[in-house]
Amino acid sequence: MSAQERLTDALYGAGWSTVKKLPEPVAARxxxxxxxLTWKRRGQGVLRLERNYARVVPGASPERLAALSxxxxxxxxxxxxxxxxxxxxSRDRIAAGVTVKDLHHLTEAMDAGKGAVVALPHLANWDLAGAWLTTELGIPFTTVAERLKPETLYDRFVAYREGLGMEVLPHTGGAAFGTLARRLRAGGLVCLVADRDLSASGVEVEFFGEPARMPGGPALLAQQTGAALLPVTLWYDDSPVMRxxxxxxxxxxxxxxxxxKASVMTQALAxxxxxxxxxxxxxxxxLQRxxxxDLGPAKGTS
Incomplete structure (x- = not known):
């Protein structure tokens, strides 16, 4: 493990061990x-975020993009x-932290017994949404996590998400798709963050007027198993509640x-x-390309 990897692992470990002990207002501040401070440094992540926002808000002035970033x-x-x-x-704190519109699309799909694939973009806090599903609604689900370096950091993320009631499969290794399909055929729920392709086999879509690639897995799983495919979007407002x-x-x-078929369905997700x-x-x-x-030889890098 390199010195940078050890530092990264230590910082995340400190976050989970220290920040969770802070009073909520202190943690928010x-x-x-x-x-x-990060925004003022104008590093690669912030600059990439602004370039991405420029696609989402076409014609935005530099001042508007800076405020957005x-x-x-x-x-x-x-x-x-x-x-x-x-x-x-606590369970009550998780329940109070989330409110969802049109939840009937999910509950009806689960009641039908054919399973459901929930696909989300990197909006707000998908982990909190998952914790709300498992604790407030009592719906367990399976998800996939990208293998991170160092391995100890990946293990931290798996332990964290499993502690919230999720079953977590590694993105690499080739076995995830088959396991997800089995969960769906048993009437289960699969939740996947699906707005950025991490493989060489993504589906090309039109996204804010330009071509991008998104994972075809959610659509292929729904086709193969008969499960419902449900897009979900999240957002924060000025309250402590995520919607x-x-x-x-x-x-x-x-x-x-x-x-x-997967191409048409993935475009609908996009x-x-x-x-x-x-x-x-x-x-x-x-914060990535x-x-x-924007994608050069090192596909998916910042």
Missing amino acids: LGRTVAD RAGMRSYLRYWMESFRLPAW GRVHPPVGVPESGSRRE DAFATGIAEHPEDWHM LWLA
Whole structure:
């Protein structure tokens, strides 16, 4: 393990061990302070965030983009402060922290017994949404996590999410898709963050007027298992509450090859994601390259 990897692991470990002990107002202030300091440094992540926002808010002035990126970093640090504290939150605190519109799309799909695939973009706090599902609604689910370096950091994230009631599978290794399909055929729930492709086999979509790639897995799982495919978008408002919306199910086209159907379905996901992101751009935590025009030889890097 390199010195940088040891430092990264130690910082995340300190976050989970220390921040969760802070009073909530103190943690919130700490998050805003760190966000503002990071924003003022104008590092690669902040600059990339502004470039991404320029696609979401076309014609925005430099001043508007700067204000958006500052709000975006505050939202991003709110995500981290909440995530560090989530293991110490009570069931009542989790329940009070989330409200979701059109939840009937999910409950009806689960009641039908065919399972459901929930696909989300990097909006607000998807971990909090998952904790709310498992604790408040009593719906366990399976998800996939990108393998991080060092391995100890990946293990921390797995332990954290499993502690919130999630089953976590590694993104790499080839076995995740089959396990997810089995969970769905048993009537289970699968939740996947799906606005950025991490493989070489992503589906090309039109996203805010430009081509990008998104994972085809959610659509392929829904096709193969008969599970409902549900886009979900999240956002923060000025209160401590995170809000969300379950969008109507994405149907499977009647004709076309498996890949062609997946393309149509993934485009429908991208359209739903774009709706939520356009309404709350500051809560979209995309600090990496996404659009094909921005991707160089090192695909997916900042």
